[in-house]
Amino acid sequence: MSRNISLLSGKKDDKNSLFGKIASSPNQESDNKIARDYNLGVSTIHSTKSFYDFLGDGFKSKKAYVCTGSACLCRGTQDLVSKKLDEKFGTDNVGEMVCLGRCYENSAFHYEGKNYSGEDINKLDKIIKGTHTGPKYTMKSYADTSFLVENEVFSTYKDFKDLLKKCLSDDKHNLIDSLKESGLRGRGGAGFPTGMKWEFCQAQEANKKYVVCNADEGDPGAFSDRYLLEEQTLKVLFGMVICGYLIGSNQGFLYIRGEYPESINITNQALNKLRDLGLLGKSILGTNFDFDMNVVEGQGAYICGEETALIASIEGRRAEVDVRPPFPTVEGLYKKPTVVNNVESLAAVATIFKLGNDSFKNIGNGKSTGTKLVSLDGHFNNPGLYEVNMAAPMDYIIDDIGGGFNEDIKAVQVGGPLGGIVPVEILRNLTLDFESFDNGGFLLGHASFVCIPKSFSAIEYAKHLFAFTAHESCGKCFPCRLGSIRGKEMLESAIYNNAKFSKELMHDLLETMESGSLCALGGGLPLPIKNLLEHCAEEFKPLMGK
Template identity: 50%
Template sequence: MSKNLSALSFRKGLENNVFTRMVEAGAATGTAETPEAVHEIAEHHLVGDAISLGAVSFYDFLKKGNAGKKVFVCNGSACLVAGTQKKLHGDLTKHFKKEEIGHICCLGRCHQGGAFQHDGKNYSGPSEAALKTVCENGEGDSSDHYAVGCSLPQPMLTAEFPGIEKYYAPLQALFAKGQDALLVELKDSKLRGRGGAGFPLHFKWQSCREVPGAVKYIVCNADEGDPGAYIDKYLMEQRPHSVLLGMIVAGWFAGATTGVLYIRAEYPDSVRIISEAIADLKKAGLLGKNIFESGFDFDLKVIKGAGAYICGEETALLASIEGQRPEVRVRPPFPTVEGLFRKPTIVNNVETFANLHSIITLGGKTYARTGTEQSSGPKLVSLDSNFKKPGLYEVAMGTPLEKVVNELGGGFRVPVKAIQVGGPLGGIVPVSKISELTVDFESFKNAGFLLGHAGVVSIPESFPMIEYIEHLFQFTADESCGKCFPCRLGSTRGQELVAKARSGKGNGDRIDPELMTDLLDTMEITSLCALGGGVPLPIKNALKYFKDELQPYFNSNLA
């Protein structure tokens, strides 16, 4: 069935995109979940109303409950541990009715806390007076400021942009050398995807290149939903051409003529700046037909998301663009064989694409001199507001984590007991372990953590770990696509167990450690994707390293 839906969506294509129609239908009132809108979308898509209802009712910004909401308070992990949101919510109730205040998960203002969205603009950490101006006059300073640093001898991802002509000039030589030559460079570079899994780039690209097909796509995963991460946001807003160049190179390599950037709605500035950069490229003749007279045609299109963390998972993202309910798809087939509209597709993370300029200008071998043997190249790390110098830092893979925390980040502003690196599915690293880790995939994995996308959230000593565990279960329950039981049910049961134990009603409500272990093991082993399968890792880390703090919530000894 969903294959037929993909085919129907393909007929509408990207210009007349079904998902964009859904987003537009919800723009005026805050919801597309009305009988009229659902029916109109279904007619356009040539499907039944149930199909379009199934899709629109999934998204935070399209579902019925979103109607009439005027302001959205961030409830992501970084704002949670910053302890800013209760007061913010209280302050907002002076300007809005309770039912006009909604929630939003992570605006990428983790460096400041106190984040909210109003009238399509993001704000963070405003004073009460500034908040009043925003709420009453609809205006205020929505610009985003944070430290940007680099510990490489020569910045790569954070390098100054020299202008379109100079930046894109290396493409001409690349196109003249041909795809086989680039494949050698990609292999030499040993670049691995930055979206979390660390999959080798050359393998993915070559796989798509080898699949026959007249229509192929390049998709940029710009749905950076991990609270604590504003890495992709930085690149899209401050180095947009690094991302676009990477996508053009991918298109030329694999034989695709269209690239799509799926950018989360929580990043309105990214949507705007990337769209402007695309327009500039068109003007410069670097998109469209016969780029650099190479015979290569390529165009780029932006699709704005609608508030769903799971759309960062690549197959859910593709289903979303097709206007289907964004449920995770079983692999194989992998997107390189059956991706967008079931056509061969390369899906890469924003930061992954941003590495291509360095690879094609330096050559793969020189690029790989930065980083470690197995984790090559630079890595961006984002630090939350509990650091003295919160911000975005470029380091070589393999850099001691201690250097990032204490030198670049300046240490912590408040006493901190642990950091969560890599989003809600990343490990919880007790501060005692920071000195043992380096910023690369292997170091984190070998120590029982996960580098992931490398956003960092610091958990203060004063923040109860049991509350953090409940937050993780709740996040997973809220964001689960619902396709598989272990995640859909397990996350909710886990949240309930913890909530009951926290309510302190007596011994009967304490958690059985064996039950908790069973629940986490089941989720880890049997979930279809790394949402349900990944959240047990940080919870197990917390149970292991914060045993004494957590023991009172359990009815027998924690192992």
């Protein structure tokens, strides 16, 4: 059935996503029309609509939304934000959104298509009048060579044109070899070599191929993709165009989460300008290369960051994870070979092609090369976004860049809600690369740092992670769908009813989720829970039975 939807969705109109049409369909009549146009049952349209938070009953009628992400939770700012929004708009008019990418100053909320944070909550009247725009975040490169943040090397439309001209006259295999040589590994979490992914896709025989930018940055604590989309848009878009050229694709999609409205607007403006300049569209720069791309707006589902769920979403299906293999490079969007890359992976390509692969390869430890953006939350004295050399010592990042912590911190969750929870004394001895975090039993992920203060209960944090997974589970496999709810219930009855929870049952639950889940949402949650149980054992002791 889902295969049929993929094929029908692509056959009818492979450029404008079915999902975009479903998401903007205002009523039953228009749902019926979409179903007729695509030769689908109307129940399929409803089933898709019912999957997404933003398309749920009454969601869009709210006036303001409070951020419920982990960083704001740990900072303890959101009760006050909720209170002030309730007072201004009425409780029924205030909803929730999960992580608005404002983790560096917390107190985050959303109002009328824009996000706010920090002191903004005290300026609601000005915000409503439209006379207040919040401050920008701190962002700086500490890397030997900046590939992502500084603008000298590549930032203007002229830079885009010049580099594209150069690349379009180069040999495709040389360019892919050069990317492989650079050692660039995917920044979306798994660290798969980008050049190799492009080569696999290039080798596929197919009448159509697609390039997809994964800009669903759902990890609470991370705001690096948001920055790149808003401030380094051309680097990201260049990565997509050149990927299209190298793999033989003429169509791309940027799947940008709906919680980042500014990113969506800025990216759309840049796409229009590139079209005006003839750098997108037919016969780019007088060659026989055609390429264009469109933005698809996410509708509030964390699982859409997982690449097969993201593909399902663009196709207008429920965003349920698919079994791999086949991998997207063989059978991806509309069942055609597809490269899915993270925003930061794509952004790095422009500078690598501009400066040459050596400059990237020579930074790092040989296996993790180049530079990486790190997102430091509001518990650092210098919160913000920083570009650092791969393999930089963590104590340098914590103290010299982050300026140390502004509160007593017991542990830091690195790499999103499925990342390890690392006690500060252990974190200080790691280096910022895939190997160091793997060897320590943790994950580098997207390199977001959410600090858990000593004053914040480890049990509450564990409950928060179970609740997050229960809410975001796509429901395809039962270890995750049921396990996350059971874990949440066990902790809730321990917290609210003073009931002891069974150590053995918790252990079995975590083992079942880890080994039996289809993807790294259910499969990944046990890592941070186990870290909490181990490193904060004293806090859990009074709640534990046999």
